[in-house]
Amino acid sequence: MEPFFDLTLKELELLLGACGNERYRAKQLFKWVYGKSVFDFDLMTDISKGLRKLFKSMLYFNFLSVESTKRSCDGSVKFGFKTEDGYVVESVLMPEKDRTTLCVSTQIGCKMGCKFCVTGKIGFIRDLTAGEIVSQLMTVKRLVGTKITNVVFMGMGEPLDNLKNVIKAIEIFGDPFGLNLSKRRITISTSGLVDALRTIPQKSCVIAISLNAADDEKRNYLMPINRIYPLHAILDFARNYKPDKRSRITFEYVLIGDINDSQEDALKLADLLSGIRCKINLIPYNESPYIPFRSPEEAKVFAFQKILLRKGYTATIRKSKGQDISAACGQLGSHYLR
Ligand code: SF4
Structure with a gap:
């Protein structure tokens, strides 16, 4: 499985293209993920069920796990993230x-x-x-x-x-x-x-x-x-x-x-x-x-x-x-x- 956040649009196009998909599928995914903050393939309604299943088997969202969150009195927040x-x-x-x-x-x-x-x-x-x-x-x-x-x-x-x-x-x-x-x-x-x-x-x-x-x-x-x-x-x-x-x-x-x-x-x-x-x-x-x-x-x-x-x-x-x-x-x- 490929970590989604590691991929540029071009790399995603190549990856999906290698499995026979059209280039615009990568743009669709970018729009859902970065534009609409949707991280569940099943909610990407303009993509067919079959393709959603395929994408789910190829890609995962590599979020970092949150170790700590500290709030300042001035409104800023410091996050500590744990790497894999x-x-x-x-x-x-x-x-x-x-x-x-x-x-x-x-x-x-x-x-x-x-x-x-x-x-x-x-x-x-x-x-x-x-x-x-x-x-x-x-x-x-x-x-x-x-x-x-x-x-x-x-x-x-x-x-x-x-x-x-x-x-x-x-x-x-x-x-x-x-x-x-x-x-x-x-x-x-x-x-x-x-x-x-x-x-x-x-x-x-x-x-x-x-x-x-x-x-x-x-x-x-x-x-x-x-x-x-x-x-x-x-x-x-x-x-x-x-x-x-x-x-x-x-x-x-x-x-x-x-x-x-x-x-x-x-x-x-x-x-x-x-x-x-x-x-x-x-x-x-x-x-x-x-x-x-x-x-x-x-x-x-x-x-x-x-x-x-x-x-x-x-x-x-x-x-x-x-x-x-x-x-x-x-x-x-x-x-x-x-
Ligand atoms: S030690 Fe590194 S992180 Fe710290 S100020 Fe210098 S360049 Fe930036």
């Missing part, structure tokens, strides 16, 4: 007035070892399959019954270190016969793996690069990957990144108390990004008992933002969601460290 081989991956649902965003994980653990991140402390265990990535969304969708309008690849793992499966998941998320999420509603957040960034189809998603320092010395300390992809390589990529007229690249900057949150850091960052059409997302660091860093003072966060605004940048402060349930940025995966 017994690992737990986390996803965070963030309902807002005009959108509902799901933050998905792409790996169990991570190789990048960013100093401020709990997942980085776990080390790397394994990549998630495309089906396990898609299934995070489908399992949440089935549990809460709400439409998920946006997906961010900002959970456990470095998405571009699992490129093949992430690209496949994006193809499934964006399929017009399926969830039909537009490019502007899918964001990949990366520590800056420039070679992989160059291979992402430019119109498939929004790119956010996690910068966190404006000089190589500090970035080497916070993000060891900077020794392989230093700032000049990232900026070179960003300068040439022009998927269309409206799109801008996003830089994320986690503000850590007394580490990278000074006015000097802000001025350096403004100089560094000079001439690049971009948006800067400032993320006040979320403390964790496993990491010896502090959150920045609120006044310093605003002062940092003010400098960037004065220099003409679009700079926003991201309100951290789910801090009380360890679901905020950089906090996922703490159960592996207990």
Whole structure:
């Protein structure tokens, strides 16, 4: 039996075609499953009984089993899902007035070892399959019954270190016969793996690069990957990144108390990004008992933002969601460290 959430539309067409079915049957199934959230072949009424029986013998819906659900006072929900081989991956649902965003994980653990991140402390265990990535969304969708309008690849793992499966998941998320999420509603957040960034189809998603320092010395300390992809390589990529007229690249900057949150850091960052059409997302660091860093003072966060605004940048402060349930940025995966 084939796991449904692992298959792109093309792969499903090939699979069904190999048993003598017409191509449009795959589209029908995509519409039922992703469009109407129907997971029982017997309820797919425009498909004959014989075919439903055949599909039931060929395909299964590989939902993840729910290990835990934690609700934050701000409305976000952290889900712990168990994989078939017994690992737990986390996803965070963030309902807002005009959108509902799901933050998905792409790996169990991570190789990048960013100093401020709990997942980085776990080390790397394994990549998630495309089906396990898609299934995070489908399992949440089935549990809460709400439409998920946006997906961010900002959970456990470095998405571009699992490129093949992430690209496949994006193809499934964006399929017009399926969830039909537009490019502007899918964001990949990366520590800056420039070679992989160059291979992402430019119109498939929004790119956010996690910068966190404006000089190589500090970035080497916070993000060891900077020794392989230093700032000049990232900026070179960003300068040439022009998927269309409206799109801008996003830089994320986690503000850590007394580490990278000074006015000097802000001025350096403004100089560094000079001439690049971009948006800067400032993320006040979320403390964790496993990491010896502090959150920045609120006044310093605003002062940092003010400098960037004065220099003409679009700079926003991201309100951290789910801090009380360890679901905020950089906090996922703490159960592996207990
Ligand atoms: S911040 Fe992202 S890339 Fe860095 S260690 Fe954490 S999960 Fe990995």
